[in-house]
Amino acid sequence: MDIFTQQLINGLVLGSIYALVALGYTMVYGILELINFAHGEVTMIGAMVALTVIGVLMGVAPDLPGLMVVFGGLLIAIPACMALAFGIEKIAYRPLRRAPRLAPLITAIGVSIILQNLAMLVWGRQYVSFPPILPRGQHEILGAHITDLQIFIVVLSFSLMAGLWLLVERTRLGRAMRATAQSREVAELMGVNVDRVISATFVIGAAIAAIAGVMVSAYYGLAHYYMGFMLGLKAFSAAVLGGIGNIAGAMLGGLLLGVIEALGAGYIGDITGGFLGSHYQDVFAFFVLILVLVFRPSGLLGERVASRA
Amino acid sequence: MQAVHKYLGARPRLTLVLLAALLVILPFVVGAGLGNSWVRVLDFVLLYVLLALGLNIVVGYAGLLDLGYIAFYALGAYLYAWLASPHFGLHLPFWAVLPLGAALAGMFGVLLGAPTLRLRGDYLAIVTLGFGEIIRIFMNNLNAPFNLTNGPQGMNLIDPVSIGGVSLGRSLRVFGFTLPSTYLYYYLFLAATLLVIVIAMRLQDSRIGRAWAALREDEVAAAAMGINTRNVKLLAFAMGATFGGLAGGLFAAFQGFISPESFNLWESILVLCMIVLGGMGNIPGVILGAVLLTVIPEALRYLGDLQRATLGHVVVDPADLRMLLFGVALVAMMLFRPAGLLPSRQRKREFSAQDGVAEQEQADLYDARA
Numbered sequence: 001m002d003i004f005t006q007q008l009i010n011g012l013v014l015g016s017i018y019a020l021v022a023l024g025y026t027m028v029y030g031i032l033e034l035i036n037f038a039h040g041e042v043t044m045i046g047a048m049v050a051l052t053v054i055g056v057l058m059g060v061a062p063d064l065p066g067l068m069v070v071f072g073g074l075l076i077a078i079p080a081c082m083a084l085a086f087g088i089e090k091i092a093y094r095p096l097r098r099a100p101r102l103a104p105l106i107t108a109i110g111v112s113i114i115l116q117n118l119a120m121l122v123w124g125r126q127y128v129s130f131p132p133i134l135p136r137g138q139h140e141i142l143g144a145h146i147t148d149l150q151i152f153i154v155v156l157s158f159s160l161m162a163g164l165w166l167l168v169e170r171t172r173l174g175r176a177m178r179a180t181a182q183s184r185e186v187a188e189l190m191g192v193n194v195d196r197v198i199s200a201t202f203v204i205g206a207a208i209a210a211i212a213g214v215m216v217s218a219y220y221g222l223a224h225y226y227m228g229f230m231l232g233l234k235a236f237s238a239a240v241l242g243g244i245g246n247i248a249g250a251m252l253g254g255l256l257l258g259v260i261e262a263l264g265a266g267y268i269g270d271i272t273g274g275f276l277g278s279h280y281q282d283v284f285a286f287f288v289l290i291l292v293l294v295f296r297p298s299g300l301l302g303e304r305v306a307s308r309a
Numbered sequence: 310m311q312a313v314h315k316y317l318g319a320r321p322r323l324t325l326v327l328l329a330a331l332l333v334i335l336p337f338v339v340g341a342g343l344g345n346s347w348v349r350v351l352d353f354v355l356l357y358v359l360l361a362l363g364l365n366i367v368v369g370y371a372g373l374l375d376l377g378y379i380a381f382y383a384l385g386a387y388l389y390a391w392l393a394s395p396h397f398g399l400h401l402p403f404w405a406v407l408p409l410g411a412a413l414a415g416m417f418g419v420l421l422g423a424p425t426l427r428l429r430g431d432y433l434a435i436v437t438l439g440f441g442e443i444i445r446i447f448m449n450n451l452n453a454p455f456n457l458t459n460g461p462q463g464m465n466l467i468d469p470v471s472i473g474g475v476s477l478g479r480s481l482r483v484f485g486f487t488l489p490s491t492y493l494y495y496y497l498f499l500a501a502t503l504l505v506i507v508i509a510m511r512l513q514d515s516r517i518g519r520a521w522a523a524l525r526e527d528e529v530a531a532a533a534m535g536i537n538t539r540n541v542k543l544l545a546f547a548m549g550a551t552f553g554g555l556a557g558g559l560f561a562a563f564q565g566f567i568s569p570e571s572f573n574l575w576e577s578i579l580v581l582c583m584i585v586l587g588g589m590g591n592i593p594g595v596i597l598g599a600v601l602l603t604v605i606p607e608a609l610r611y612l613g614d615l616q617r618a619t620l621g622h623v624v625v626d627p628a629d630l631r632m633l634l635f636g637v638a639l640v641a642m643m644l645f646r647p648a649g650l651l652p653s654r655q656r657k658r659e660f661s662a663q664d665g666v667a668e669q670e671q672a673d674l675y676d677a678r679a
Contacts, residue, residue, distance in 0.1 A: 035431060092640055099647030102374075102585045107643045109578055113636030121629050233438075233574070240435040283446050286439030290424070293436055297427045 002143035007266040008259060009141075013150045013219065015258020016157035020212035021235035022242070022250040023164060024205030030181040030245035031201055033101070037108035038088055039209060040232015041115035042081050044225065046210030047217040048119055050077035051128050058131060066133030070214065078210045084115075085206030086199055094195070112229075119225035127222045134218060153215050160208060161251050167204070168247060177201060181245065234261075237289050243302025252300060261285045336495045347607075348491040352563060354603045355498035356556055361583040361599040362502075362509050362592070363552025368581065369590035370518060371545035372525025374434040376577050377421070377441025381550040383448060383572035384417055385410035385557025387458060390567055393468040396459065403470040407558045414554025415547045422546035426539055429528075441577055449569040463568025470497060470562045478565070494563050501559060505552055509592055512548070521545055586642055588649030597651055601642075606635050 021043055028036045050073035057069045064072075092107040137148040168174035179187040180197045188194050216231060217223035234257060242253025264284030292300065340348045360382060367375045388410040392401045421440050425433055452460030469478025469490070477493040512518050520541045523531035532538050561567050579602060587598020612627035612634075642650065 029431070033431075035434070092644070095644055096647050100589075100649075102368075102581075102589065103643055103647045103649075106582050106585045107640045109582060110636045110639030110643065113632055113639065117629065117633035117636065121625065121633070237435055237439070240432060244431060279450055280446065283443050286443050290436050290439050293428060293432055294424045297429070297432060299432070 003266055004263075005142045005144035007262040009144055009146050009150065011259035011262030012255060013153050013258070014262060015238075015255035016154050017212050017215050017219070017254075018231075018235050018238045018258050019251045019254025020157055020160060020208050020215070021231060022239040022254045023161070023247065024209050025232075025236050026239040026242070026244055026247060026250040027177070027201050027205050029239070030247075031177065031184075031198060032093070032097075032104075034093065034104050035108065035236065036093075036202075036205075037105065037232070038092075038111040038115060039205065040228035040230075040235065041112050041119075042085055042088075042206050042228070043209040043213040043216070043231055044119060044223070044228030045084060045115060046077045046081045046206075046213035047223040047227065048123050048128065048213075048225070049080045050074055050210070050214045051130060051217060051223055052123075053077065054131065054133075058133070066135065069133055070218070074211060074214055077214060078207050081206040081210035081213075082203045085202040085209075089199055089202040094198075112232075116225055116228070123225055125225070127224050128217075130217045130221045130223065132221075149218060153219060156211070156215070160211065164204070164208070165247065173197070173200060234285070237286070240299055241289055241292055243299025246299070246301050249299055249301035256300075257285060257289070260288050264288075332499060336492045340492070345489060345491065348489070348495060350604065350607045352491055352494050352498055354600050355495070355502050356560055356563075357580065357583065357599040357603045358502050358596050359498070359505055359556040359559070360553060360580045361587070361595045362505050363549045363556065364580050365549075365584045365590065365592070365595045366509065366512065366521075366552070367545050367549035369584055369595065370513065370521040370525065371542065372521075373542065373545060374430060375437045375546075375549070376434045376574070376581065377437035377439070377444075378549070378553055378580055379572045379574070379577040380441040380444035381414040381418060381553030382557040382560065382576070383444055383569075384414045385554030386561040386567045386572070387448060387464075387557075388413050388554075389558040389561040390464040390467050391457075393562070394464055395466050396464050400468055403468075403472075403558075403562060407555060410558035411551045411554040414557065415551040418546040418548075418550025419543050421550075422543045426542055438574065438577070441572075441574060445569050445572050445574075448572065458569075461569060463566060463570070465566040467561050467565045467567065469565065470494070470559075472497075477562075498559060498563075501555065505555075506592060506596075513590075513592070517541065517544060582639060586639070586649060588651040588653060591649070591651055591653035594649050594651030594653065598649070601650075602639075605638055606631060609634055 021039065024039045024042075025036060028034055028039070050070070052073075053076045054069050054073040057064060057072050088111050092111050093104050096104040096107060134152075135148045139146050139148075139151075166174075168177060176187065176192045176197045177200070179190065179192055180194055184194055187197075213223075213228075216227070235254065238253035238257040239250045240253070241257060242249025242251070244250075261281055261284070265281040268280055268284055296302075336348045336351060339351055360378070363381075364375060364378045367373050367378070385407075389403075389406050391397055392399050392406045392409065393403065394400075421437065425436050428436060448458045449461055451457040452462075458464065469476050471477065475481060477497060478490055480490060481488045481493060520531070520536045523534060523536055524538055524541055524545075528538055531541075560571075580599075583598035583602045584595045585598070586602065587596065588594025609631040610627060612630050613623050616623050616625070616627070646652075
């Protein structure tokens with residue numbers, strides 16, 4: 001089996017999930033310049049809600065095909081996350097829109113802690129496992145294995161990214177979002193309902209996050225109340241890597257981070273002569289991130305914003 | 310002396326004496342009223358005040374958002390453990406180890422600062438976050454190929470601080486009183502905290518402090534005014550890191566045990582919350598933030614008793630509810646006082662200025678003339 005191809009495939013799968021979560025960070029950042037720390041937790045809630053629904057569905061209708069069951073879970077999880085994000089924005093961020101820049105960051109951290117602990121109360125401290133109901137076919141490409149689930153994740157991620165791209169570039173709402181990101185005041189003067197655009201941004205990000213949450217839990221076969229934290233961190237790093245506020249950047253950054261991580265985990269032992277093992281995978285990812293930012297301080301696709309007073 | 314007047318009001322000497330008396334008897338009051346476990350909390354409050362004051366230099370003064378601050382705390386703690394524990398068989402005295410730890414942390418501060426000079430705002434935040442994680446992961450894994458950090462098990466049996474042959478790790482009998490170890494450490498930490506407060510106050514009003522403020526408000530304008538932004542930034546990182554390293558050494562000696570778990574990202578975030586919640590850039594505010602965010606989670610441990618008293622039995626495990634309410638408190642306090650609980654004069658002005666910049670600037674002009 002070819003290790004390089006295999007790690008590349010694993011990296012692409014993981015990376016496309018990172019990219020989906022990163023989109024939520026980058027869209028909010030583009031408009032509000034806010035690190036929405038709670039976004040990772042929204043992803044986690046999406047996975048947890050979907051898993052609960054999946055459990056119920058399997059009990060009620062055991063004959064339903066697996067794909068339908070998961071789809072049913074998504075059908076509930078997506079609106080749940082959208083409502084959650086809508087509420088978070090309204091309660092924790094909107095009142096602070098004119099506050100000093102770090103104030104909403106702290107409420108975001110607070111919301112993140114609240115969601116984590118609520119999830120712990122509702123779903124418990126233990127891991128919730130994803131039932132093996134999805135098709136488990138395996139194919140061979142260039143000497144590496146790829147599962148049905150992996151193909152499914154990558155295809156769905158790319159379609160979602162394409163859909164979002166169309167939404168932002170081609171629709172009225174998308175134009176309003178871009179205008180708001182450029183200048184909230186001017187957009188408002190042009191008749192854009194800025195509050196509604198910001199709410200829409202959060203809600204769209206949350207819908208994508210819910211799907212990403214289900215993907216992650218299906219891919220690893222489990223979900224946990226703490227899963228959103230690391231996932232959110234990685235996704236945010238991906239968004240920064242690509243150039244925060246830039247939608248294409250988030251996609252590129254997510255994919256790259258996934259691939260870097262997978263290749264790093266596969267090769268770090270060889271590179272360092274066995275000195276560092278695969279548990280240094282995160283070090284490798286962060287190291288590359290730092291290196292990229294040192295040479296391109298505003299990310300890969302980020303614009304060089306001239307500093308103005 | 311201007312700084313003293315700023316904080317202590319019209320009768321600084323009286324206030325100072327009262328404050329000093331309060332701080333000296335505080336552990337006895339707390340120990341008698343709430344039990345000795347709360348004196349331990351008091352010690353941690355002081356450690357967090359130290360950390361918060363250090364981070365305040367980087368974030369509050371110089372405006373550089375640092376999300377990996379706890380790494381410096383970790384470096385100070387690990388250096389103390391290496392030089393004063395059976396791990397390498399070294400038992401150097403604390404007065405030699407603490408400055409070394411602070412210096413090592415300061416050096417790493419420059420090491421982190423140097424490549425990140427060009428980064429702004431949240432790009433800097435993510436790089437510092439990555440740095441913090443890298444340090445933690447190394448601490449977690451450097452038990453092989455040679456055992457440097459003892460990995461996730463952490464290092465224990467770290468020497469307590471001993472001053473003039475008196476170990477602070479044991480109870481001390483003086484004049485018939487027995488002073489438990491936590492009381493002794495309280496006074497040591499208090500001394501360190503007071504020292505750092507004085508340094509932070511003096512720094513704020515110094516030429517460097519003004520350079521930091523200029524850097525925070527507008528980097529380009531600061532450079533145009535002849536400020537060497539590179540050196541000033543590096544100095545902010547180094548100073549902040551030094552305080553973090555000092556606090557880390559004290560922590561290791563006090564606890565006698567350290568493991569990578571104590572230095573995860575949440576700790577960095579917690580310290581950041583302390584300074585933003587309290588009032589960034591304002592020393593009393595930062596202290597208040599550190600006190601509140603250390604005491605609130607401890608106070609919430611009594612939730613079990615509260616439930617038993619009001620509902621007759623424990624409905625929800627208090628351990629589960631504790632962090633939830635901590636999050637709620639964080640959000641509520643921030644919504645209630647967006648500029649922090651005790652904002653500095655300057656920030657207060659900036660915050661209110663958004664509604665009427667012109668009038669405010671006019672008022673400032675009169676201020677300046679008066």
